[in-house]
Amino acid sequence: MTEKRPLTCRRIVVKIGTSSLIDAATGQIKLQTIDRLAFTLAALNHQGCDMVLVTSGAIGVGLTQQRLTERPSSIAEQQALAAVGQCELMRLYSQRFNDYDAQIGQLLLTHDVFDYPVSRTHVMDTIDALLAHQIIPVINENDSVAVDELDHRTTFGDNDQLSALVATQIGADLLIVLSDIDGLYDQDPRRHADARRLTTVHHLSEDILAGAAGSGSRLGTGGMVTKLKAAGHMMQAGAQMVLASGADPRIISHIIAGENVGTWFVQKAEVEQS
Numbered sequence: 001m002t003e004k005r006p007l008t009c010r011r012i013v014v015k016i017g018t019s020s021l022i023d024a025a026t027g028q029i030k031l032q033t034i035d036r037l038a039f040t041l042a043a044l045n046h047q048g049c050d051m052v053l054v055t056s057g058a059i060g061v062g063l064t065q066q067r068l069t070e071r072p073s074s075i076a077e078q079q080a081l082a083a084v085g086q087c088e089l090m091r092l093y094s095q096r097f098n099d100y101d102a103q104i105g106q107l108l109l110t111h112d113v114f115d116y117p118v119s120r121t122h123v124m125d126t127i128d129a130l131l132a133h134q135i136i137p138v139i140n141e142n143d144s145v146a147v148d149e150l151d152h153r154t155t156f157g158d159n160d161q162l163s164a165l166v167a168t169q170i171g172a173d174l175l176i177v178l179s180d181i182d183g184l185y186d187q188d189p190r191r192h193a194d195a196r197r198l199t200t201v202h203h204l205s206e207d208i209l210a211g212a213a214g215s216g217s218r219l220g221t222g223g224m225v226t227k228l229k230a231a232g233h234m235m236q237a238g239a240q241m242v243l244a245s246g247a248d249p250r251i252i253s254h255i256i257a258g259e260n261v262g263t264w265f266v267q268k269a270e271v272e273q274s
């Protein structure tokens with residue numbers, strides 16, 4: 001069934017998680033996924049949509065590069081791994097986007113950028129300038145720099161919330177979160193075989209929050225908890241979020257066409273207006 005929803009292709013943020021980019025069992029980078037993501041974002045960019053990509057994967061790609069199966073425990077080792085992985089991640093994106101005649105620009109952000117109005121304004125201006133030149137901003141947390149400090153918060157901790165923050169700050173209409181799961185379920189499907197996918201969420205009820213658990217894979221971090229926080233942030237700002245499977249990023253075109261895939265987080269009023 002295809003249910004049309006009110007959508008315009010104006011400014012869209014796409015976030016892709018580590019679990020969609022790297023095979024947790026083999027540690028292999030999913031090159032076809034990166035290729036299809038670049039193909040889809042480039043095509044939408046050519047159609048005139050402002051597309052922004054928030055990508056995880058620096059640490060996961062770093063692990064693969066260094067042939068490690070577990071994250072090292074020390075912060076310095078993890079940050080070193082992110083430094084290595086981020087380079088390779090961007091090399092892969094750069095190559096693939098280039099194949100589809102699209103240009104990208106990298107931004108590595110820390111939380112304090114948003115705490116200080118001057119730095120926030122500069123980053124937003126940079127994103128606007130890139131978009132004005134039809135260049136796709138590719139954003140990740142600056143993992144090699146961000147650490148938790150008592151009086152100076154620099155970490156987001158997860159890219160779900162980073163993507164929602166970026167999306168609301170740049171006035172995006174839609175945030176698309178691509179994950180290793182095809183939507184929000186009433187309970188964690190990895191633990192409950194009878195879990196049911198929810199197609200639309202208008203309000204983050206206690207039942208929904210109670211059914212959200214942490215990451216189900218070796219590589220993912222926030223699980224559903226941080227995705228719901230991101231959804232809450234988007235709905236509060238009057239914007240929409242869709243959580244969908246990142247197995248084939250060409251799904252983005254179906255989402256933008258308003259098809260009934262994944263889970264849509266949208267305030268009720270917006271649906272009724274359509």
Ligand SMILES: Nc1ncnc2c1ncn2[C@@H]1O[C@H](COP(=O)(O)OP(=O)(O)O)[C@@H](O)[C@H]1O
Nearest residue numbers: 017018019179185188213215216220221223224
């Ligand atoms: N209620 C729920 N519905 C769907 N997935 C859930 C739920 N609760 C927990 N999860 C888990 O969240 C995982 C996705 O989060 P995560 O592993 O952090 O992925 P990503 O790397 O894409 O951010 C799913 O694979 C699933 O195991």
Ligand SMILES: N[C@@H](CCC(=O)OP(=O)(O)O)C(=O)O
Nearest residue numbers: 018056057058059158159221
């Ligand atoms: N910034 C980190 C990813 C953090 C994160 O939120 O990861 P994920 O849960 O896979 O989206 C990295 O690039 O490895």
